[in-house]
Amino acid sequence: MTTLRRLSDILDDGATLSGLNRMPTFLNVRSERYGLTMIVIRELGIIARIALIFSRRGLDIAAFNLRDGDAVGISEVSLEFEGNDEQLRAVVHDLRKLVDVYSVATSVVRSDSNGHVKFTSRTKASYSTSVREQL
Amino acid sequence: MQQLSGAQILIKELERLGVKHIFGYPGGAAINIFDALYDSSIELVLTRHEQGATHMADGYARASGRLGVVLVTSGPGALNTVTGLLTAKMDSVPILVISGQTNSGNLGKDAFQEADVFGVTLPLVKHNQLILSVQDIVPAVRRAHVLAMSGRPGPVLLDLPKDISAQKTEYAVDDSQLARLDTKSSGVGALRLSSLQVNACEDMAHMIMSSKRPLILAGHGAIIAGASDAVRTLAETLGSPVTNTLLGKGAFPEEHPLALGMLGMHGTAYANYATTRCDLILSIGSRFDDRINGCNDHFCPLAKKLHIDIDPAEIGRVVTPDAAVNADAKLAVEEILKHVGKLSSEEWLHELNDYRRRHPLVSGHAGDIIEGVIEEDHGEVPKDLRAAQLLECLHELAPRDSVVTTDVGQHQMWAAQFMPTKSPRNWLSSGGAGTMGFGLPAAIGAQLARPDATVIAVVGDGGFQMVQAELATAAIQQLPIKIVVVDNQCLGMVRQWQELFYQNRLSSVSLHGNPDFVALAGAYGIKGFYVDQPALLPEVISAALNYQDGPCLIHARVVNEDNVWPMIPAGKAAKDIVLSHPKTALPMPTGST
Numbered sequence: 001m002t003t004l005r006r007l008s009d010i011l012d013d014g015a016t017l018s019g020l021n022r023m024p025t026f027l028n029v030r031s032e033r034y035g036l037t038m039i040v041i042r043e044l045g046i047i048a049r050i051a052l053i054f055s056r057r058g059l060d061i062a063a064f065n066l067r068d069g070d071a072v073g074i075s076e077v078s079l080e081f082e083g084n085d086e087q088l089r090a091v092v093h094d095l096r097k098l099v100d101v102y103s104v105a106t107s108v109v110r111s112d113s114n115g116h117v118k119f120t121s122r123t124k125a126s127y128s129t130s131v132r133e134q135l
Numbered sequence: 136m137q138q139l140s141g142a143q144i145l146i147k148e149l150e151r152l153g154v155k156h157i158f159g160y161p162g163g164a165a166i167n168i169f170d171a172l173y174d175s176s177i178e179l180v181l182t183r184h185e186q187g188a189t190h191m192a193d194g195y196a197r198a199s200g201r202l203g204v205v206l207v208t209s210g211p212g213a214l215n216t217v218t219g220l221l222t223a224k225m226d227s228v229p230i231l232v233i234s235g236q237t238n239s240g241n242l243g244k245d246a247f248q249e250a251d252v253f254g255v256t257l258p259l260v261k262h263n264q265l266i267l268s269v270q271d272i273v274p275a276v277r278r279a280h281v282l283a284m285s286g287r288p289g290p291v292l293l294d295l296p297k298d299i300s301a302q303k304t305e306y307a308v309d310d311s312q313l314a315r316l317d318t319k320s321s322g323v324g325a326l327r328l329s330s331l332q333v334n335a336c337e338d339m340a341h342m343i344m345s346s347k348r349p350l351i352l353a354g355h356g357a358i359i360a361g362a363s364d365a366v367r368t369l370a371e372t373l374g375s376p377v378t379n380t381l382l383g384k385g386a387f388p389e390e391h392p393l394a395l396g397m398l399g400m401h402g403t404a405y406a407n408y409a410t411t412r413c414d415l416i417l418s419i420g421s422r423f424d425d426r427i428n429g430c431n432d433h434f435c436p437l438a439k440k441l442h443i444d445i446d447p448a449e450i451g452r453v454v455t456p457d458a459a460v461n462a463d464a465k466l467a468v469e470e471i472l473k474h475v476g477k478l479s480s481e482e483w484l485h486e487l488n489d490y491r492r493r494h495p496l497v498s499g500h501a502g503d504i505i506e507g508v509i510e511e512d513h514g515e516v517p518k519d520l521r522a523a524q525l526l527e528c529l530h531e532l533a534p535r536d537s538v539v540t541t542d543v544g545q546h547q548m549w550a551a552q553f554m555p556t557k558s559p560r561n562w563l564s565s566g567g568a569g570t571m572g573f574g575l576p577a578a579i580g581a582q583l584a585r586p587d588a589t590v591i592a593v594v595g596d597g598g599f600q601m602v603q604a605e606l607a608t609a610a611i612q613q614l615p616i617k618i619v620v621v622d623n624q625c626l627g628m629v630r631q632w633q634e635l636f637y638q639n640r641l642s643s644v645s646l647h648g649n650p651d652f653v654a655l656a657g658a659y660g661i662k663g664f665y666v667d668q669p670a671l672l673p674e675v676i677s678a679a680l681n682y683q684d685g686p687c688l689i690h691a692r693v694v695n696e697d698n699v700w701p702m703i704p705a706g707k708a709a710k711d712i713v714l715s716h717p718k719t720a721l722p723m724p725t726g727s728t
């Protein structure tokens with residue numbers, strides 16, 4: 001299980017930055033690191049729409065990648081964030097409600113004792129036939 | 136082929152969607168669109184503030200089920216709509232806001248009246264779009280309409296730069312496409328259930344049939360889906376009591392023998408009691424929000440929880456259901472009806488009626504006011520007018536199918552309690568957002584949508600003053616709305632909290648300095664009435680209800696320090712309900728508001 005350390009611990013000199021120390025406590029109680037893969041329409045503002053679903057819940061995105069998908073006007077987004085199962089459920093539901101998001105797949109990101117990252121896939125993102133027709 | 140400007144195309148498309156009224160306010164970036172309106176059959180209702188325009192469109196949509204449309208200019212004009220967007224988003228109301236924008240070449244240059252309206256409104260809408268090509272206007276408008284009206288309805292915003300609204304292009308009406316979109320948007324979405332949904336409904340029906348103490352919870356979703364008749368048939372078939380949320384008022388007739396009235400923080404004692412005792416709760420289009428479920432661990436502790444919702448994100452979001460159907464409420468309830476019959480619920484109904492007899496809603500009795508005037512209940516009619524009494528009398532005298540709109544605060548809760556709603560789309564109140572100032576503009580919109588209805592705006596002296604400029608709009612339109620200003624000279628709901636939880640340290644809640652509301656109405660040519668005595672209520676209210684020569688206003692001067700009971704302190708469960716003023720101080724609530 002990945003545990004996020006306090007930001008002040010990560011600072012080399014151990015300096016206590018008052019602002020950083022007052023990070024809300026929920027930042028420290030994350031239980032899992034999740035990976036999400038999405039197939040989205042390449043519309044203006046899609047990254048902002050996705051990002052807002054996380055920031056409104058006090059979740060920050062740890063990694064983000066957007067690349068061309070395998071059809072014109074379609075992109076694939078993958079991202080990682082720290083949170084609990086309930087938060088995962090909530091963000092996935094809200095992401096699915098975005099008009100420009102076609103599908104969302106989830107995975108759990110775990111690092112073993114040697115620090116190697118492993119992904120455990122839960123659901124798969126794919127084009128449904130109806131989406132293909134619309135394209 | 137016809138060459139039209141982007142603005143003309145926009146208006147043509149709105150005409151084709153059947154739009155009759157637009158609520159708006161002009162400005163430079165939208166001037167092309169206002170120019171196109173000059174030749175249109177659509178009537179632009181000029182408001183006095185853009186926030187008013189959004190609430191009017193919202194009231195129009197809630198009262199009729201049709202799309203409410205708003206047109207504003209860029210920058211400050213567009214940003215004045217954000218409260219209205221939030222209000223509509225929270226309560227799933229289909230409105231379309233069209234905002235003018237600076238020339239597309241100026242975007243990002245801090246041009247005059249430029250604001251990132253797309254960015255600002257992102258979290259407040261179901262969808263929004265910055266239109267960057269004149270060719271995109273037709274698909275954008277059609278899509279906006281479908282999105283606003285279908286599934287779980289909500290607000291959509293289109294931001295249209297001035298150079299795009301000026302640009303000319305060929306415009307051909309594509310009827311086939313329009314017809315297809317229309318069939319979709321006339322309902323809230325699907326026309327029939329999938330086999331998966333059918334099975335889920337059947338499972339639910341079996342669970343319902345094994346219940347001894349069922350409770351139906353009707354929410355706004357039941358009204359939006361047009362499920363009221365089905366809900367009533369279900370309740371009567373089963374013999375099940377029904378409670379409703381604030382926005383679910385009218386989903387089931389609140390004066391029906393099976394009705395328990397409103398649930399939640401200021402709901403009836405008996406509806407809340409029912410949740411502590413029921414062995415099954417069936418939510419039809421409610422999202423179990425914190426107004427009815429302050430403490431999830433103790434919500435319906437003995438009950439199997441069944442949830443019908445069109446929005447998959449709502450299922451399991453607050454309450455983990457024992458069974459759920461993600462579908463249109465009307466279709467789902469009609470399907471359930473195929474598999475159910477009479478339950479033996481006599482004992483359960485008897486228990487609830489017994490409780491109701493012991494803990495009824497009471498208005499206008501003296502007593503209970505503690506930090507303000509302390510009165511004992513001698514069973515006499517008190518001299519001073521109390522808001523609940525006013526609203527009860529208003530309900531008795533007004534036509535049963537009147538549309539009632541409210542602001543937010545104590546008067547809203549008293550209106551919810553003492554003005555039971557008979558049929559859907561007759562109770563318009565800002566629930567999710569709790570937007571003060573909603574009542575007057577919503578009433579204007581509702582009256583335009585339903586010219587034959589009696590429309591009554593029950594507003595607080597605080598909320599009304601936030602939007603009182605719209606008196607001009609009501610007067611100019613000669614709308615016969617009845618505005619009832621419940622004047623307690625304070626921000627009553629906040630004052631109640633300060634009295635109960637902050638040792639009566641009244642901080643910034645006095646509205647000392649209120650204007651003479653009758654004189655204010657008179658300044659707009661609006662007929663005004665004044666009442667401050669219970670004995671004169673029937674006479675004044677009848678006169679106002681009979682007044683047909685445009686809008687009229689009742690200035691009701693009520694007791695200042697009155698409190699709304701019952702109350703479940705925020706964060707508490709139904710079992711913790713406080714039925715009347717406690718003799719000892721209440722602990723600070725753990726919930727937010």
Ligand SMILES: Cc1ncc(C[n+]2csc(CCOP(=O)(O)OP(=O)(O)O)c2C)c(N)n1
Pocket residue numbers: 542543544545546547569570571594595596597598599621623625626627628629
């Ligand atoms: C726009 C807005 N600002 C602040 C609030 C917080 N608030 C909730 S109820 C209330 C008091 C409302 O006073 P009034 O309109 O006089 O109604 P009353 O409670 O006295 O009936 C306030 C300030 C709100 N709901 N909306």
